[in-house]
Amino acid sequence: MTVVERKPTDRLQDSLSQVQKLLERHRLVEELVHRQEESRQEPADKQQLVENLLHRQNLTELQQKLAQLHPADIAYILESLPLDDRLLVWELVRSEDDGEILLEVSDAVRESLIEAMDSDELVAAVEDLDADELADLAPDLPRQVVYEVMGSLDEEERAQLQSVLSYQEDQVGALMDFELVKIRADVSCEVVLRYLRRFDELPDHTDKIFVIDDDDILKGVLSIRKLLVSDPDAEVSEVMATEVVTFHPDDHAEDAALAFERYDLITAPVVDGNGKLIGRVTVDEMLDVIREESETDMLNMAGLKEEEDLFAPVIDSLKNRWAWLAINLCTAFVASRVIGAFEHSIQQLVALAALMPIVAGIGGNSGNQTITMIVRALAMGQMQVGQAWRLWRKELGVSVINGLIWGGVIGVMAWVLYHSFALGLVMTVAMTLNLVLAATMGVLIPTLMQKFGRDPALGSSVLITACTDSGGFFIFLGLASLFLM
Amino acid sequence: MTVVERKPTDRLQDSLSQVQKLLERHRLVEELVHRQEESRQEPADKQQLVENLLHRQNLTELQQKLAQLHPADIAYILESLPLDDRLLVWELVRSEDDGEILLEVSDAVRESLIEAMDSDELVAAVEDLDADELADLAPDLPRQVVYEVMGSLDEEERAQLQSVLSYQEDQVGALMDFELVKIRADVSCEVVLRYLRRFDELPDHTDKIFVIDDDDILKGVLSIRKLLVSDPDAEVSEVMATEVVTFHPDDHAEDAALAFERYDLITAPVVDGNGKLIGRVTVDEMLDVIREESETDMLNMAGLKEEEDLFAPVIDSLKNRWAWLAINLCTAFVASRVIGAFEHSIQQLVALAALMPIVAGIGGNSGNQTITMIVRALAMGQMQVGQAWRLWRKELGVSVINGLIWGGVIGVMAWVLYHSFALGLVMTVAMTLNLVLAATMGVLIPTLMQKFGRDPALGSSVLITACTDSGGFFIFLGLASLFLM
Numbered sequence: 004m005t006v007v008e009r010k011p012t013d014r015l016q017d018s019l020s021q022v023q024k025l026l027e028r029h030r031l032v033e034e035l036v037h038r039q040e041e042s043r044q045e046p047a048d049k050q051q052l053v054e055n056l057l058h059r060q061n062l063t064e065l066q067q068k069l070a071q072l073h074p075a076d077i078a079y080i081l082e083s084l085p086l087d088d089r090l091l092v093w094e095l096v097r098s099e100d101d102g103e104i105l106l107e108v109s110d111a112v113r114e115s116l117i118e119a120m121d122s123d124e125l126v127a128a129v130e131d132l133d134a135d136e137l138a139d140l141a142p143d144l145p146r147q148v149v150y151e152v153m154g155s156l157d158e159e160e161r162a163q164l165q166s167v168l169s170y171q172e173d174q175v176g177a178l179m180d181f182e183l184v185k186i187r188a189d190v191s192c193e194v195v196l197r198y199l200r201r202f203d204e205l206p207d208h209t210d211k212i213f214v215i216d217d218d219d220i221l222k223g224v225l226s227i228r229k230l231l232v233s234d235p236d237a238e239v240s241e242v243m244a245t246e247v248v249t250f251h252p253d254d255h256a257e258d259a260a261l262a263f264e265r266y267d268l269i270t271a272p273v274v275d276g277n278g279k280l281i282g283r284v285t286v287d288e289m290l291d292v293i294r295e296e297s298e299t300d301m302l303n304m305a306g307l308k309e310e311e312d313l314f315a316p317v318i319d320s321l322k323n324r325w326a327w328l329a330i331n332l333c334t335a336f337v338a339s340r341v342i343g344a345f346e347h348s349i350q351q352l353v354a355l356a357a358l359m360p361i362v363a364g365i366g367g368n369s370g371n372q373t374i375t376m377i378v379r380a381l382a383m384g385q386m387q388v389g390q391a392w393r394l395w396r397k398e399l400g401v402s403v404i405n406g407l408i409w410g411g412v413i414g415v416m417a418w419v420l421y422h423s424f425a426l427g428l429v430m431t432v433a434m435t436l437n438l439v440l441a442a443t444m445g446v447l448i449p450t451l452m453q454k455f456g457r458d459p460a461l462g463s464s465v466l467i468t469a470c471t472d473s474g475g476f477f478i479f480l481g482l483a484s485l486f487l488m
Numbered sequence: 489m490t491v492v493e494r495k496p497t498d499r500l501q502d503s504l505s506q507v508q509k510l511l512e513r514h515r516l517v518e519e520l521v522h523r524q525e526e527s528r529q530e531p532a533d534k535q536q537l538v539e540n541l542l543h544r545q546n547l548t549e550l551q552q553k554l555a556q557l558h559p560a561d562i563a564y565i566l567e568s569l570p571l572d573d574r575l576l577v578w579e580l581v582r583s584e585d586d587g588e589i590l591l592e593v594s595d596a597v598r599e600s601l602i603e604a605m606d607s608d609e610l611v612a613a614v615e616d617l618d619a620d621e622l623a624d625l626a627p628d629l630p631r632q633v634v635y636e637v638m639g640s641l642d643e644e645e646r647a648q649l650q651s652v653l654s655y656q657e658d659q660v661g662a663l664m665d666f667e668l669v670k671i672r673a674d675v676s677c678e679v680v681l682r683y684l685r686r687f688d689e690l691p692d693h694t695d696k697i698f699v700i701d702d703d704d705i706l707k708g709v710l711s712i713r714k715l716l717v718s719d720p721d722a723e724v725s726e727v728m729a730t731e732v733v734t735f736h737p738d739d740h741a742e743d744a745a746l747a748f749e750r751y752d753l754i755t756a757p758v759v760d761g762n763g764k765l766i767g768r769v770t771v772d773e774m775l776d777v778i779r780e781e782s783e784t785d786m787l788n789m790a791g792l793k794e795e796e797d798l799f800a801p802v803i804d805s806l807k808n809r810w811a812w813l814a815i816n817l818c819t820a821f822v823a824s825r826v827i828g829a830f831e832h833s834i835q836q837l838v839a840l841a842a843l844m845p846i847v848a849g850i851g852g853n854s855g856n857q858t859i860t861m862i863v864r865a866l867a868m869g870q871m872q873v874g875q876a877w878r879l880w881r882k883e884l885g886v887s888v889i890n891g892l893i894w895g896g897v898i899g900v901m902a903w904v905l906y907h908s909f910a911l912g913l914v915m916t917v918a919m920t921l922n923l924v925l926a927a928t929m930g931v932l933i934p935t936l937m938q939k940f941g942r943d944p945a946l947g948s949s950v951l952i953t954a955c956t957d958s959g960g961f962f963i964f965l966g967l968a969s970l971f972l973m
Contacts, residue, residue, distance in 0.1 A: 014871075015869075028740070040883055065553075073750070073751065075750040075751060076750070079750070079869070080869070082870050083870050083871070083872075085878065107750075140610075187733060192723065196716070199716045199717060200716065200717055200718075201717075201719065202716075202717050204713070204717060204938040205713040205716060205717060207752065208752070208754065209713055210695065210754070212691075227712055228689070228690040228694055228718070229747075231681070231684045231685065231687075231690060231712070232684060232685055232686075232687050232688065232689060232690060233685075264772070264775050264776070265558070265560040265561070265564070265780065266558065266560060267692065267693070267772040269693065269695070269754060269771070286771055286775075287752040289775070290748065290749050290771075290774070290775065290778065291749070293775065293778050293779055293782075294749065294778055294782070297778075297779070297782030297783065297785075297786065298782065298864065300782075300786065301782070301785065301786055301789070301860060301864065302860060302864075304786070304790075305789075305857055305859075305860035306855045306856065306857055307851060307857050307860060307861070311861055313861070313865050313870060313871060313879060314878075315887065317882060317885040317886050320882070320883075320886045321886055321889060321890065322855050324854070324886070324890075325890075327857070328850065328853060328854060328857075328890060328894060329851040329854065329894070331849060331850060332662075332846070332850060332894055332897070332898065333844040334849075335849035335850060336846065336847060336898070338845050338846075338849070338900070339842045339843055339845060339846050340842070342663055342841055342842040342845065343839075343905075345841040346838045346839070346841070346842060348834065349834070349838050349841045350838045352786070353831045353834050353835045354828075354831070356827055356831070356834050356838075356840075356841035356844075357505075357824045357825070357827040357831065358824055359824075359841075360819040360820060360823050360824060360827065360845065360848070360957065360961070361817070361821065361824050363845070364816060364819075364820035364823070364953075364957065365813065365816060365817060365820060366951075367953075368791060368813060368950060369809070369813060370811065371790045371791065371949065372792050372809050372812070372813075374790075375786060375789075375790035375792060376792070376796055376798070379783060379787075380798050383502075384501075384564075385564070385567050385568050385798060386568070386798060387568075393570065393799075394798065397799075397802060397805070398805075400802040401802050401805045401806055401809070404802065404806060405806065405809075405810070405813060409813060409814070409817055412817070413817065413821070416821070417590065420828075434708040458655075464856065464949075465853060468849075468852075468853075472845065472849065476845070
């Protein structure tokens, strides 16, 4: 009797390479069969038999390997495989794991798997899931499958599913589950322990029991840790905690996640406006929220619409990226017209063409630094919109100093390279002014986004670069036209 | 007996505004006193008395407000306050909470708080912390304080502290704690329950008990959920789980966090090479790891060295940002020299100056999309370095199609604007080639970083922009010089 699993990441990588090796072998045999079929009309029966056998052996081995794996591990392997291999593996997975795996994979990969299944398979895969899990999958499932599964639920489950589905994806209500252990306050700990023993299994993550009155109003929580060390004769009302962090179903999931982090929660009750207990949220959902939130911020800042399946067909990637590329093209076109307006100056002093990208570039870099700071502070709730003014003054200080130092360096270089002190001076002033613009827009863009209820991260990088490009060209070429021509 | 706390985020915002209001009032009174002192030599005793009283009343009210708050909430408030207010609040916090609060605040804010304390205060603040908590703070504490605290520890605690300190910040060993509940396999569940009842309090997050043999070798784990529903007479060895996810102290914290997410863990044992149980990791540490990891990626991509205290003095911000700005300046300078090499062409056809930023800009945007995808896939372990080739081919497809479509659009615009079909054609070809370059570097840069053990996110945005700027200018101006001059 020894501990079996060790170093989960290594083990996972091992599993992946084993599956990959088996897949490779499988493809090889397939190709062989294919080639031989092509090369002769009359198949040599015996040889084909051997090949078929080999073929089946491979798949059986693969199937056995997959059967040993945790659904989350299979999900990881599916995500790491190109589309054709992925669908082959998906075929071989035990069908009772299908639902769990669909829950674990990323949205983009889930779509590719669901596309490969027919209605009956889908119904079979998801009908055993809990209401909250079903609700997670529902948006990706064909409407008809959802109806069919709904029909097979009992009344309570259907009500739960409808309740979860009625909330936005980013609300606590969409993440709550209904696996509650509820007790009354006027029983003894001994009774609670006996009551618990009647369960076949306690719900996942059960770290506390919810104490309610006759009307399901939450009165407190009894932590299991407390229950275990309490006197069996003590009444629940004596040992339960009454200061409880609770959530409403319409609370933001991100706020809930921050509370889980702050107060080190494992589970927390969800109550309605009257304090009635309706569900609970668990830390594993919150881990996903944190992961997804930061990923979405990262993708949004880079101008990607959503998470992308690494191995998605080219067309899917194009769809995911075209919107921000188009916006970027428009802003680049504006910047180009700004330069176009100064063509006369550039013709007179062609050095301007060479120097102008430096002004624009440093503004973009510095602006991205500022905007990243602000987006992060807004996301963490560390900054309120009202503080923008104070932060702007600070960023202004940073940008003026940076402008004078780095603008000075580049100014001297320009002076030396082009033998013009005036050109160097224009360069320094233009860089400083563009950094000031970058600081201003870096604070202003996300603050306004937040104020008007938009995600501050959304395309922030593209927007700030647009400002610092057009602005930088205008400032530099404008100053040059005024003072050097 | 009703549930007290609700909607933690709103409540937290309320607390913050209350504290801010009290601080404002305090500053107002201070200013009043100051002004009056200035305006007359002989203080009017009575008036001053009133003011002093008011002054003290304010601070008492503030202190009372703070005393009601959870250390994590105070940490949040400290992070949201400018430096002078922050230090005033820090003074007023109950000293027994100091250690907890220092643990909760961000690194940057922690520094500012520690700077304001003398050695004795620091020793008093941290001496009651656990070994793993002490280890978290140790790098930020003055060396002398660490020695003093170490001297006051008993031998076991000192060994634990030294062990935690011997690991890198991103290793499991640095995050583990030692609050283990250990049992033998050959006792009954009844005995375990009686044993647990002897504790005053079970360690935080206890969701499982560790089953060991005489040599402390981990034999399995007994989940509390299982214990509660098991027959009291059953032996631990019958009900414990032997398939356990364990970690080694030198495992990467990020890998551990992924495993926690994948297998929905609350706690997990840490074992040495011989399978001996040495500590445990808990999900609350993993939440922090995930949060920090994604934040670091985001900051690194934008070219910020580390997390910044929003209200840090300007000089700290400059230090945090100057390195990547300097690198950016160098790359911008290179791009500028590339343009400089084609000054003759630009002089002949000044439209080139106006069009070239479009080529560079679209390349930068598209390259950032690609690199963000790849950085994310590498961080999640979904992509292996060996798959770079396959992904590059896909990105190539995306970039060629984007180049032909968007390059075509801009090419037609250039044709119409400048009445030159050849110029439009050069524009289209240059954009396509620069997008191909962006796709190539977008895959290559993070893959190489990963291969050589560096963080793929590190300054990736600055590096890819450098490639697409210089490359874009070179491609466009080069083609124009060849075919249009």
